[in-house]
Amino acid sequence: MSTVAPSDWSTRPAPEGPDGWIGRATEVAAVLATDAVARDRAGATPYAEVQLLKDAGLVTLLGPTAHGGAGQDWPTAYRVVREVAAADGSIGQLLGYHYLWNWAARLVGTREQWEQVEAEAARQRWFFGGAVNPRDKDVVVRDEGETLVFSGRKSFSTGSRVSDVTVLEGVLERTDDHVFAVVPSDSDGLVFHDDWDNIGQRLTESGSVTLDEVRVPWAAAAGYVDKEFRPRVYNTLNVPTIQLVFAHFYLGIAAGALETAAVYTRTKARSWLHGGHERAVDEPYVLDAYGDLTAKLWAAEALADQVSAEGQRLHEDPDAVTERDRGAFEVRVAAVKARATDVALEVTNRIFEVTGARSTAAAEGLDRFWRNVRTHTLHDPVAYKRREVGRFRLTGDLPEPTWYS
Known part of the structure; x- marks a missing residue:
């Protein structure tokens, strides 16, 4: 795998604020994108990829600044996951799960426990499984x-x-x-x-x-x-938090698929011989499809960002989280998960309609986006997420905390 030498980042000031860290994630994604197809095909253990995340400082994004972390919030972490997943869905998933399991000490543990875990994790740049x-x-x-x-x-x-x-x-x-x-x-x-x-x-x-x-x-x-x-309502936020991680890396994969397809359409795709257009980018059906998929993706991203901000308010005052707060947030997350699933599956499937038969060549690797989304969206049935939203709309009932809701 192509890598960025640690000095490339270590000699530069650390990013400032959410935009800086999302920019850093974009740099990481650019490195991952250079050989994403080959690495997907090889399926080798991603030691170098995880080291890249460490060198870039993304592993300690949520860690306390007093111990070397970046001290960023969850909305920023979700966006970082989305950026990385656009280049490589597997590494986006690994990073998102890492953030959840790092945060699990705070979700479930006592203050003494989570302070100790988070401090050590930031100092040692632990990667969590x-x-x-x-x-x-x-x-x-x-x-x-x-x-x-x-x-x-x-x-x-x-x-x-x-x-x-x-x-x-x-x-x-x-x-x-x-x-x-x-x-x-x-x-x-x-x-x-x-x-x-x-x-x-x-x-x-x-x-x-x-x-x-x-x-x-x-x-x-x-x-x-x-x-x-010692139970707290906050303990049960692990499920909506990880479900939002899922939604963001689905949307990241979809964004990566759409951009990769667009590059192919601009540089390699041929117009249909009976369509009357010299370039594929002028084909009306191609323009319609890209417009349709882009609008759907942007809408899903906006919803995901809004609900992520709603969740951050719960993370900022864990002891004040009520059962109603938690349930209302879970319904919103369920809606995001349902939309992200549908949009990501549609985007990663329909890109072939606007890239053409030659784009199915294994060397192009366009299939990896659909394979990645299709595999992980089976984690838990999306119909049950829609059920949570539908029940809330009809009866006002909020979901009870389970391992999946």
């Missing part, structure tokens, strides 16, 4: 006095081998209580399997993981005090 697939309930956590022992298997673990630390989740033995903990990714008993072989998001390192007697001190159990969990 997560073994937290909620549909797998076969990780059991055993209490051994001062120690917790995680054992079992998760079928997905995004970030796996490229992560420095991993968020583990399991159920405390003989209870229904879930336990989260951050552990080094090279912990004894934590084994990542190289079995992610899906049609899209090929570089996300999302294969299965085995937990064989992974030992964690009780003090690391997020949100627990004296072995009792």
Whole structure:
């Protein structure tokens, strides 16, 4: 992979404010775009890509400034994810998940816990992965006095081998209580399997993981005090936060697809021999399609940005978040997720209508955008997101917090 030498960024002042950091993400995207097709085809573990994110300072975007982080907010983080995903959907997903799992200490943990995790993560430039697939309930956590022992298997673990630390989740033995903990990714008993072989998001390192007697001190159990969990409504914002991450990298992939297609249309596409136009860019149906897709994408991006700003207000005062605040935000996120899914699938599919038969050549790599969106949008059925919005519209009912709502 082509890389930017760390000195290229380290010798320049750090970006200032959201626009500066979004600009930095655009620079990273430009590097990733140079060989995105080849890297997608190779499917190699993205060590260099994650190092690029670290060198550019994007990994510590949300980290406290006192410990070397950029101190930016979630709307900026979402936009950064969108920029990166436009060049490489896999790396956009990895970065978005990293932000969520880094923030998970604040969402779930005590103040002492999250301050310690965030400070260390910023100082060490940790890259986070997560073994937290909620549909797998076969990780059991055993209490051994001062120690917790995680054992079992998760079928997905995004970030796996490229992560420095991993968020583990399991159920405390003989209870229904879930336990989260951050552990080094090279912990004894934590084994990542190289079995992610899906049609899209090929570089996300999302294969299965085995937990064989992974030992964690009780003090690391997020949100627990004296072995009792201290619940807050804010704990449940993990789902709408990650669902917004999904929506933003879907829109980023769609934007990348549309721009890549536009370049192809301008430079390689041929007009239809019976259309009466010398250039493809003058074909009425081509202009109509680009106008239609661009308008839909812009509308979805605007909605995503608005809802991201609404969520930031909840993050700024976690102790004040009420169940109604949380539920109303989840409905808005559900609407974004539904729109982003539909728009991204339409854009990544219809670009072939305006690029032509020759654009399906493997060397062009236009299929990767659709494969990436199609793969991840199956994470949870979008019909259930529309159901949340429809129920709120008809009855005023807000969704109850679950692993997916």
